[in-house]
Amino acid sequence: MFVTRFAPSPTGYLHRGHALSALTAHAAARQAKGRFLLRIENIDATRCRPAFEMALLEDLAWLGLEWETPVRRQADHFDDYRAALSHLVGDGLLYRCFRTRKEVALASASAPHGDMEVFTGGPLSAADEAQRLTAGEPFAWRLSLGAAESKLGGFSSLTFTDDAIPVTARPDLGGDVVLARKDVGVAYHLAVVVDDALQGITHVVRGDDLRDATHVQRLLQALLGLPTPSYRHHSLLLDAGGCRLAKRNNAETLRSLRERGMSAVDLRGELGFD
Numbered sequence: 328m329f330v331t332r333f334a335p336s337p338t339g340y341l342h343r344g345h346a347l348s349a350l351t352a353h354a355a356a357r358q359a360k361g362r363f364l365l366r367i368e369n370i371d372a373t374r375c376r377p378a379f380e381m382a383l384l385e386d387l388a389w390l391g392l393e394w395e396t397p398v399r400r401q402a403d404h405f406d407d408y409r410a411a412l413s414h415l416v417g418d419g420l421l422y423r424c425f426r427t428r429k430e431v432a433l434a435s436a437s438a439p440h441g442d443m444e445v446f447t448g449g450p451l452s453a454a455d456e457a458q459r460l461t462a463g464e465p466f467a468w469r470l471s472l473g474a475a476e477s478k479l480g481g482f483s484s485l486t487f488t489d490d491a492i493p494v495t496a497r498p499d500l501g502g503d504v505v506l507a508r509k510d511v512g513v514a515y516h517l518a519v520v521v522d523d524a525l526q527g528i529t530h531v532v533r534g535d536d537l538r539d540a541t542h543v544q545r546l547l548q549a550l551l552g553l554p555t556p557s558y559r560h561h562s563l564l565l566d567a568g569g570c571r572l573a574k575r576n577n578a579e580t581l582r583s584l585r586e587r588g589m590s591a592v593d594l595r596g597e598l599g600f601d
């Protein structure tokens with residue numbers, strides 16, 4: 328059975344780009360006579376707001392989407408993420424990172440497309456770490472690519488399909504990613520991989536901005552003994568200036584389109600759906 332999901336973070340109002348992702352995943356489920364799930368990715372209490380969550384449910388219903396209930400809300404499932412984290416810590420695959428944001432930036436290289444930070448700084452010395460632990464300094468947990476590579480005997484067996492094309496994962500391109508943030512206690516890649524498995528997701532259908540994230544997510548599936556879904560990434564919508572639609576670029580929200588009198592049918596049509 329085909330099972331897919333739309334997984335927005337309630338950090339702002341949805342825009343056309345979200346509508347495209349949601350409609351693409353929904354249409355894929357319908358075509359495959361499968362299931363469509365909604366997941367609220369709200370682990371980051373510093374940025375997520377209940378009002379945005381309510382608004383997105385309203386916007387998706389306005390768009391004409393239907394999803395199964397209950398909806399999984401990540402903030403209600405920290406125990407699941409902590410269990411996965413302990414598993415990885417227990418296997419010696421993570422290390423503590425006490426560095427500040429600035430220190431991390433200094434110890435990182437920019438990824439080829441500039442969006443992702445590639446941390447290559449490694450752990451502190453045992454003495455330095457012991458001192459900071461005693462001082463009660465907060466820390467993040469990072470995935471040690473070196474430890475992961477030793478455990479798996481290399482990454483060459485880590486394959487997945489992206490748009491039906493077989494790909495060998497290159498988690499090394501993303502560096503030692505954070506799996507538990509200092510402030511939140513978990514991080515995106517870990518929560519997504521755990522949830523995709525717990526929700527029985529067979530097909531991940533999402534925007535091109537997350538294509539590169541698949542590589543480390545495939546590695547985490549291997550380390551946690553979780554199944555690997557098939558992946559499909561759709562191209563992103565661009566604004567008139569050629570920038571991708573994003574909250575930070577003030578993309579027009581679905582509510583604003585609605586207030587201007589646009590109907591859901593018009594928007595679906597504009598995005599290529601009936």
Ligand code: GLU
Binds near residue numbers: 334368537
């Ligand atoms: N919550 C993520 C976002 O809003 C999507 C995660 C995913 O689809 O894997 O960008």
